[in-house]
Amino acid sequence: MSDYILRVVDLHKNFGEREILHGISFNVKKGETIVFIGPSGTGKSTLLRCINQLTVPDRGHVYIDDDEITGCGHRISEYRQRIGMVFQNFNLFDHLTAVQNVEIAPIKVRKMDKTLARDKAMEELRRVGMEDWADHYPSELSGGQAQRVSIARSLAMDPEVILFDEPTSALDPELTREVLEVMKDLAKSGMTMLVVTHEMGFARSVATEVVFMEGGQIVEQGPPSEIMKNPKHPRTREFIGKISEH
Amino acid sequence: MDIISILIAWGPYLLGGIAVTLGLVLSALAIGFVLGLPIALIQVYGNRMLRAPAAVYVWFFRGLPILVLLFLFYFGIFPVMGLDFPPFVVGAVVLGLRGAAYQSQIFRGAIQSIAEGQMTAALSLGMTRWMAIRTIILPQALRISLPGWSNEYPEILTDSAVCYAIGVMELLTRTSQIVSQTYVTLPVYMACAGIFILLNYAGMQVILRAEEKFAIPGFGIQSG
Ligand SMILES: Nc1ncnc2c1ncn2[C@@H]1O[C@H](COP(=O)(O)OP(=O)(O)OP(=O)(O)O)[C@@H](O)[C@H]1O
Ligand SMILES: [Mg+2]
Numbered sequence: 001m002s003d004y005i006l007r008v009v010d011l012h013k014n015f016g017e018r019e020i021l022h023g024i025s026f027n028v029k030k031g032e033t034i035v036f037i038g039p040s041g042t043g044k045s046t047l048l049r050c051i052n053q054l055t056v057p058d059r060g061h062v063y064i065d066d067d068e069i070t071g072c073g074h075r076i077s078e079y080r081q082r083i084g085m086v087f088q089n090f091n092l093f094d095h096l097t098a099v100q101n102v103e104i105a106p107i108k109v110r111k112m113d114k115t116l117a118r119d120k121a122m123e124e125l126r127r128v129g130m131e132d133w134a135d136h137y138p139s140e141l142s143g144g145q146a147q148r149v150s151i152a153r154s155l156a157m158d159p160e161v162i163l164f165d166e167p168t169s170a171l172d173p174e175l176t177r178e179v180l181e182v183m184k185d186l187a188k189s190g191m192t193m194l195v196v197t198h199e200m201g202f203a204r205s206v207a208t209e210v211v212f213m214e215g216g217q218i219v220e221q222g223p224p225s226e227i228m229k230n231p232k233h234p235r236t237r238e239f240i241g242k243i244s245e246h
Numbered sequence: 247m248d249i250i251s252i253l254i255a256w257g258p259y260l261l262g263g264i265a266v267t268l269g270l271v272l273s274a275l276a277i278g279f280v281l282g283l284p285i286a287l288i289q290v291y292g293n294r295m296l297r298a299p300a301a302v303y304v305w306f307f308r309g310l311p312i313l314v315l316l317f318l319f320y321f322g323i324f325p326v327m328g329l330d331f332p333p334f335v336v337g338a339v340v341l342g343l344r345g346a347a348y349q350s351q352i353f354r355g356a357i358q359s360i361a362e363g364q365m366t367a368a369l370s371l372g373m374t375r376w377m378a379i380r381t382i383i384l385p386q387a388l389r390i391s392l393p394g395w396s397n398e399y400p401e402i403l404t405d406s407a408v409c410y411a412i413g414v415m416e417l418l419t420r421t422s423q424i425v426s427q428t429y430v431t432l433p434v435y436m437a438c439a440g441i442f443i444l445l446n447y448a449g450m451q452v453i454l455r456a457e458e459k460f461a462i463p464g465f466g467i468q469s470g
Contacts (some may be wrong), residue, residue: 052370081372091363095386095462105371110379137463150367157371 001079005030005192011050011060013043013216020046021057022216028161031191035203035224037214039239044196047213048163051194052083064160081109084154084162088170090146092138098149099125099134102156109157117156124152128182144175150246155186162186164195170208198227198243212236249433256424263420264441270345270406270416271449272336274421277342282349283384289350290357307347312408316340320412336457337409337416341402356390357383389460396453400446407442417441442455 003180006028013021020043022126036044049055051062053069053076062069069079093101102121106112112120125131128148138146147167154162164183168176180202186208187193197203201208203224210227210233212220228244230236253260288300307315320336331339345347360383368378407418425431 013461054366077369077372077374078249080370083370085367087363087367089361089363091361091367093364093367093386095382095389104381105373108377109372138462153367153371218290 003029004063005065006051006194007061007063008047008051009061009063011047011062012058013046013050013055014058020216021050021060024060024213024216024218025220026194026211026221028192028194029208030160030189030192032208033187033195035210036194036196036213037198037203037210037239037243038219040097042213043216044213046086047163048165048194048196051163052080052085054085077109078109081105081157082160084157085203086147086150086154086162086167088166090138090143090150090170092141092146092150092153094138097135097137098130098141098152101138101149102153105153110138121152121156124155125149127155127185128152132202142175143171144178147171148174148177151179151182151186155206161192161194164193164197166196166198168197200240200244204228212239214239249437252272252424252428252430252434253437256420259420260417260437260441263415263417264445266334266414267312267389267403267406267416268445270334270341270409270414271399271402273338274341274345274406275404277339278349278402281346283342283353285346285351286349286357287379289354291375297363307344312340312344312405313411315344316408316412323401333412333414336412337406337414341405341409344405345398345402349395352391352394352398353387355394356387357429359390360386363429381428389462392457392460396450396457397426399449399453403442403446403449 004027008027009025010020011021011024017240024047026034036047038044044165045082046055050057050060051069053062057070060070064079064082067079069076072079092098093104096104099118099121103114103117104123106113106117106120122131122134125134128151130145130148130152133141133145133149138149141149151162167183168179171179176199180199183195183202184206185195195207207224210224211218212227212231212233214235220227220231226233227236228240231240285300285303288296289304292300310318316337319340320333324331324336364382364386365375365378368382369375371379406416409416410418410422413419417438421434425434428434
């Protein structure tokens, strides 16, 4: 048994001729929050998608608790139950109400009893402050509310790790704040999280580590204070300078 | 003989024709749905080996005039296969097979209009692809299809009259028999036309009710 809940080893991914991930490796301990930053098109989304195999990497390994996810064939859906994912555009199921969105995976995937699943879904909605909106459809929710429901939807599967791909970049500052509050609470409660975001305030207050990626590689990684105040690599310094302007 | 007494005398016979016509239409819609949905799924999610025959099927049944299809199956394909189906069955099956080709394209368009993120989110929760199709994609696709699908009813209703050509005892066939027995032409054909219009209208009302029943706020079709 290693100390790490998630290990990524030498991940490579090409799209056609273009090399998008160029040998990415890192380890995550239980309860850590890792924030990924880097310019657009650097492969951050691709990296997250390679972790739960929504995109199949060309080379490299991903382990959760020492179980290898890469190349596991049909068992992939079992591993995905252990890895939640939250998307920039929420991707709530449009034909289901908030509470149905949260309970559907426990019912269909886990074969959980429907009343138990409903109780569990309501509990998760309460956790993200959305219990009063349980019977509303996605089209009736604000972006911030939709994103909180989508976080509840992930939580309902009791994941060991949650991947967030720019969870607030479709939201205005007000709504961004309400989503970040939920994520901070999650981090404090001991959830292991990998977060692609440019919200440096969030990184400063909850990240155990900030990873700066560029050109499909990890350029620099370290505690948020170090990366943000004292970056060693000139590219990191330049990037941090750019995003802290606004 | 005036039209009123003709209608009274032949009323039960015409009612029987309505039943046969509706039987043709409902069977054809059902066959079209049962075959059209899998064809759509194959065209969107299937591998090349499956997609090719599906595409040929759609091309074949949309490419031929309905009367040609009807004769081809009634006088050709079914007899050669040793199948001695009564005209009604041949009519329903041919209308259904052809309807499947059209319905598949309605469903295919609907499935393809659903954002990629719906499938991605379903997979990320641990659903298998097939489970995601069943629980997430199809319920949305069918709702989106409903307005397009509801055009299938008047299409097949009007097409069903070609079954006259192989002697199915549907409305038009019975109407022409009445005409040849009574020598009254225009009023009797007008009555036949009136019945088709009524059937069309009544069916559309049923479909509109269904659309309202399945409507979801802000999603696909709207209520009211
Ligand atoms: N399925 C795909 N097929 C081909 N190219 C792709 C695919 N997915 C991503 N790419 C390309 O890979 C590169 C990296 O994309 P990715 O979305 O991982 O970057 P990112 O760091 O998340 O960028 P952003 O900050 O804009 O979200 C981009 O240039 C993108 O065009
Ligand atoms: Mg991205």
